[in-house]
Amino acid sequence: MARILITSALPYINGVKHLGNLVGSQLPADVYARYMRARGHEVMFICATDEHGTPAELAAARAGKPVAEYCAEMHAVQKRLADGFGLSFDHFGRSSSARNHALTQHMARRLGEAGLIEVRTERQVYSVADGRFLPDRYIEGTCPNCGFERARGDQCEMCTKQLDPTDLINPRSAISGSTDLEVRETRHLYLRQSLLRDRLEAWIDSKTDWPVLTTSIARKWLRDGDGLQDRGITRDLEWGVPAQFPGAPWSGMEGKVFYVWFDAPIEYIAATAEWADAHGHPDAAWQRWWREDLGAGDVRYVQFMGKDNVPFHTLSFPATLMGANHDGTEPWKLVDYIKSFNWLTYEGGKFSTSQGRGVFMDQALEILPSDCWRWWLLANAPESGDADFTWTSFQSALNRDLADVLGNFVSRVTKFCSARFGEAVPAGGAWTEAEHGLARALDQRLAAYGALMEAMEIRKSAAELRAIWALGNEYLQAAAPWSAFKTDRDRAACIIRVALNLVRLNAVLSAPFIPATAQRILSALGCPDAGWPGAAAEALAALPPGSAFRVPENLFEKLSDARRAELEARFAGG
RNA sequence: GGGCCCGUAGCUCAACGGUCAGAGCAGACCGCUCAUAACGGUUUGGUUGCAGGUUCGAAUCCUGCCGGGCCUACCA
Numbered sequence: 001m002a003r004i005l006i007t008s009a010l011p012y013i014n015g016v017k018h019l020g021n022l023v024g025s026q027l028p029a030d031v032y033a034r035y036m037r038a039r040g041h042e043v044m045f046i047c048a049t050d051e052h053g054t055p056a057e058l059a060a061a062r063a064g065k066p067v068a069e070y071c072a073e074m075h076a077v078q079k080r081l082a083d084g085f086g087l088s089f090d091h092f093g094r095s096s097s098a099r100n101h102a103l104t105q106h107m108a109r110r111l112g113e114a115g116l117i118e119v120r121t122e123r124q125v126y127s128v129a130d131g132r133f134l135p136d137r138y139i140e141g142t143c144p145n146c147g148f149e150r151a152r153g154d155q156c157e158m159c160t161k162q163l164d165p166t167d168l169i170n171p172r173s174a175i176s177g178s179t180d181l182e183v184r185e186t187r188h189l190y191l192r193q194s195l196l197r198d199r200l201e202a203w204i205d206s207k208t209d210w211p212v213l214t215t216s217i218a219r220k221w222l223r224d225g226d227g228l229q230d231r232g233i234t235r236d237l238e239w240g241v242p243a244q245f246p247g248a249p250w251s252g253m254e255g256k257v258f259y260v261w262f263d264a265p266i267e268y269i270a271a272t273a274e275w276a277d278a279h280g281h282p283d284a285a286w287q288r289w290w291r292e293d294l295g296a297g298d299v300r301y302v303q304f305m306g307k308d309n310v311p312f313h314t315l316s317f318p319a320t321l322m323g324a325n326h327d328g329t330e331p332w333k334l335v336d337y338i339k340s341f342n343w344l345t346y347e348g349g350k351f352s353t354s355q356g357r358g359v360f361m362d363q364a365l366e367i368l369p370s371d372c373w374r375w376w377l378l379a380n381a382p383e384s385g386d387a388d389f390t391w392t393s394f395q396s397a398l399n400r401d402l403a404d405v406l407g408n409f410v411s412r413v414t415k416f417c418s419a420r421f422g423e424a425v426p427a428g429g430a431w432t433e434a435e436h437g438l439a440r441a442l443d444q445r446l447a448a449y450g451a452l453m454e455a456m457e458i459r460k461s462a463a464e465l466r467a468i469w470a471l472g473n474e475y476l477q478a479a480a481p482w483s484a485f486k487t488d489r490d491r492a493a494c495i496i497r498v499a500l501n502l503v504r505l506n507a508v509l510s511a512p513f514i515p516a517t518a519q520r521i522l523s524a525l526g527c528p529d530a531g532w533p534g535a536a537a538e539a540l541a542a543l544p545p546g547s548a549f550r551v552p553e554n555l556f557e558k559l560s561d562a563r564r565a566e567l568e569a570r571f572a573g574g
Numbered sequence: 575g576g577g578c579c580c581g582u583a584g585c586u587c588a589a590c591g592g593u594c595a596g597a598g599c600a601g602a603c604c605g606c607u608c609a610u611a612a613c614g615g616u617u618u619g620g621u622u623g624c625a626g627g628u629u630c631g632a633a634u635c636c637u638g639c640c641g642g643g644c645c646u647a648c649c650a
Contacts (some may be wrong), residue, residue, distance in 0.1 A: 012650055054650065135648045142617080154648070162575095162646080216578055221647070224577075229647060260650065307579095311647075342579080343644080379598095384587085385580050386643060393586070396599055404612060412609030419608080459587080463597075470613095476604070477614040484610090496608095554610055 003042045003298055005289050005333070006033050007074035008269045009305035010050035010095065013074050016060035016081065018351040018360045020344035023377040024306035028085045028339065028458045031378060032302065034512040035453045037088075038532045039110040043266060044289050047082070048093035048271040052133055052240040053260035058175060060239075067239040071096060081361045086515045091278065093271030093377040095263055096239075100270035104241040104263040105248070107324050108233070110190070113247035114326030116192045116319075119250055120232070125153070125165050126187050129178030133186065133236040134165075138175055141168025160258045187252055189234045189243060191262070193319040198229045200315055200322075203334070213307055214338045218314035231316060233262040265317035268330070292331040302337045302456075310340050339456050342382035346389050346573070356389045357573025358389070367567065371514035372398050372556065378513055379462035397559045399465055402514075406506065409472045410521060414551040420485055421493060425501075427545030429494025437538070438475045438498070441503075442536035443499045445471065449509065461513075468509060472502045500525070500549065505533060517555055524552035 008029035012300055026047060033045035051071045060070035075094050094100075111117050124133045139153035144167050146413050148156055152174070153165030165171060172179045193200070204218045220229050232241045240257025244250075272286040279285075288295030303313055321332040345351070351358035364373050366549065376397040380387050417426065417567035445468050452461040476499060484493035507521035508530045522530055526549055543549075 010650095014650090053650065122648095133648095137649055155646095165648090213579070217645075220577055220645075224646070232648070234649080259648085262650085272591095307644075308650080311645090312650095380586075393599085394587095397611095400599070403610060408610055408612045410609095412612075414609095416608040432607095463588085466598080473613050474615095476608075480606075480608090482606090482608045516612085553604075556610080558610070 002300060002312075003289075004033075004044070005035075005296075005299050005301040006043060006045045006091075007301075007303050008045075008047045009303075009309050010048050010264055010267060011078055012053075012055065013049045013051040013071050013078075014055045015074070015353060016077065016360045016362050018346075018353070018358050019364060019373065020346070020351050020358070021306075022085065022361060023326075023381055024341045025304045025309075026082070026087050027085070027377055028341070028381055028456070029304035029373060030089075031086075031458060031461075031512045032304070032339075032453070033088055034454055034515060038508075038511060040532070043090070044272060044275075045088060045090045046268055046271045047087070047089045048091075048095055048097075048267050048274075049078055050260065050264045051075070051094055051096040052237070052257065052263060053533070054132075054138065054235075054237065057132075057237060057239055062465050068096075071239075077419055078364075079379065081365070084365045085361065085374065089517070091268060091271050091275035093274040095267040095270075097267075097270060097274055099273040099277070100263060100267045101241045103270045103273070104258055104266050105245045105354055106264075107266055107320055108258065109242070109247055109249060110156075110192065110324040110326070110330065111320065114323050116326070117196060117233075117250070118230075118331075119187055119252070120190050121187050122232075123183050123186055124236075124244055125171070125181050126184040127173040127176065127178055128180040128182065130173050133184070134173060134175070134181070136165050138173065139165045139168060139171050139181070140174045141165075141171035144169055157272070164330050170197075178299050183209040186236055188232045189231045189250065189253065190230045191319065191323075192230050193399060194228050194230050194317060196319045196322055197222060200228065200318060203318065204314060207337075211340055213342070214310055214314065214340045217307065217310040217340075221311050221315055226317065231259075233259045233532065235259050240512070240534075261312050261316065262320070266320070288529070290333045292333060294435065297335045299333055300337070301335050301337065303335050303339070303500050304339050307340050307342055310338070315340060337456075342384075342386045344377075344382050344387050344389055347391070348388060352573055355573040357571065359571055363571075368398075368559070369516065369556075370416075371517045372402065375402055375462070375514055378458055379466075381458040383457070383459055384483050391564050395559045395564045398556065401469075402517075403554075403556040403558050405466065405473065406469045406510070406517075409469065409476075409506070409551065410474070410503050410555055413472075413496065413503050414524070414549065416481065417496045417500060417549075418551050421496065423550055425497050425543050425545050425550045426493035427497075428490035429492075429497075431494065431498075432491075434475065434479050435494070435498050436537075437534040438471065439540060440503075441471055441538075442468065446509075446536060453512070465510060465513060469506055472499065472506065475499070475502070497543075497545065500541050501543050504530065504543055505536075505539050508533060508539075520552055520555065525549045 006029055011026040033043050037043045054416035057067050060067035063070050079092050136153035137272050142149050143156040201222050234256045237257050241263050243256040268332040269290050276286040325331050346358035371402035376394045449464040479495045481492040504525050506517040511518035
């Protein structure tokens with residue numbers, strides 16, 4: 001039995017996430033976690049809301065609420081949606097938790113003691129009307145290069161020129177529109193990650209099995225220009241982890257908080273501590289996942305994220321953990337494998353909150369059960385390149401894969417048995433070559449499925465799973481119990497007994513992808529407790545003759561053309 | 575500007591130096607009738623974006639070009 005630590009990128013707090021966000025980290029992480037648990041491994045699956053930063057403060061202001069209250073509410077919303085999608089986090093924490101405050105400050109102090117933090121004075125744009133410093137992209141003005149009037153302070157979207165906010169002509173606050181801006185001096189803490197450049201590069205180089213997408217982004221940052229740049233890790237904001245605290249090896253940081261990207265990854269650790277607290281466990285319970293000197297030596301740590309998160313997870317966060325262990329007394333667990341994803345687009349374009357374009361998590365659950373979404377999203381996860389959500393593709397996956405191939409198989413087997421033998425696994429008959437052939441085919445596919453799941457090949461795993469579902473229909477067609485029943489009742493009983501067991505096996509194997517449906521099947525079969533199969537021949541005999549079942553309601557309702565067209569129109573945005 | 579990824583059957587993708595380039599969907603034909611008119615089988619369909627090069631052999635490696643996407647460090 002292995003011990004596997006899994007973290008999914010933290011969803012940002014300022015609103016409900018769309019399907020692309022879901023499939024970019026949390027959903028595939030969930031599949032992996034469920035699979036590993038099913039294989040009997042000890043799993044710790046952690047996620048949390050990422051609650052700090054300028055957008056959170058602005059969203060709270062727009063909602064007319066104190067930011068703490070806003071975040072608490074949005075956390076509850078995201079928690080409810082995560083539950084709705086069956087995301088099986090061991091803990092869904094909050095980056096604003098007391099645990100994260102303490103741990104972030106602890107890490108910062110350790111980095112300070114290691115000489116990896118320095119105070120720098122810089123000049124930033126301050127908006128008097130908004131009462132806050134403005135990040136570059138929150139300043140708008142006319143592009144000095146092309147004359148575009150709504151250029152952002154970091155870059156002009158029209159001519160793509162990189163800008164400095166002070167380059168803009170007629171600059172104004174993107175928040176309030178105020179032109180009452182001034183450049184003020186402010187002091188910030190910088191993480192001197194450039195000092196760790198060589199160690200980070202050696203560490204990245206040692207990860208020969210990582211996806212190209214992951215390592216190429218990391219190398220780009222390590223080598224681009226003058227190499228890895230130091231990074232400001234504080235901001236002039238109200239809401240966050242205070243950068244000045246008792247024991248801090250610096251002064252003058254009053255009124256400032258740590259940068260959201262500094263404290264967010266630390267929340268992976270803090271959320272595990274939150275988990276321990278919630279279950280009344282001592283610190284040792286979470287430390288054995290995160291500290292190599294306290295039991296994490298045999299942990300395999302896997303992170304799931306969208307490609308935009310890669311620089312922070314391959315460089316800044318490892319630099320933080322390496323630096324915090326400068327004297328060898330705090331060996332924090334570094335990530336062993338990073339699974340990164342491309343983007344999901346919507347009908348050929350981008351998801352857009354402002355335009356109401358694309359499907360968001362709350363809307364999805366109102367339309368159809370979570371497993372329908374899980375299945376399409378996972379079977380089409382953006383692994384090798386961006387993937388595109390279309391209603392046509394979604395309809396096909398739902399109607400063909402789920403309703404016809406899987407759902408109808410369960411239906412035809414249970415109904416046939418119910419009508420001919422009653423609602424219990426029938427006895428009689430012995431295996432023939434047809435059953436042995438089925439078992440051999442299953443063994444092969446099971447091995448392939450397992451290998452793909454171990455490798456986190458999500459799409460390929462889904463395709464293999466679908467092929468396993470199809471084996472049931474092929475077997476029934478070849479064995480034809482409806483014919484056998486007329487001449488050889490025992491033969492038909494044997495076929496249906498095997499088929500009912502295959503229904504059970506399908507439920508077990510499908511659980512990582514469509515957990516709710518798997519549970520419905522298993523409970524209909526009266527065996528909610530189902531272990532991962534070994535040899536197919538044994539798995540096909542797990543339900544003994546006489547064991548009672550009931551015919552479940554149809555597992556999946558199909559999506560009609562009319563309904564599809566209606567949904568297409570509803571979410572087209574614009 | 576620089577960097578990275580992608581471009582394979584009508585559609586979505588697989589194959590990552592080696593038997594006729596595969597699968598699902600869509601299309602055609604045949605079969606079955608237990609089942610959500612569901613299922614099974616057969617089959618049509620590709621000068622692998624373009625042009626060169628390396629190699630006994632290239633979708634796969636190299637060069638250039640065309641097209642699409644992403645990143646480029648104060649959004650997260």
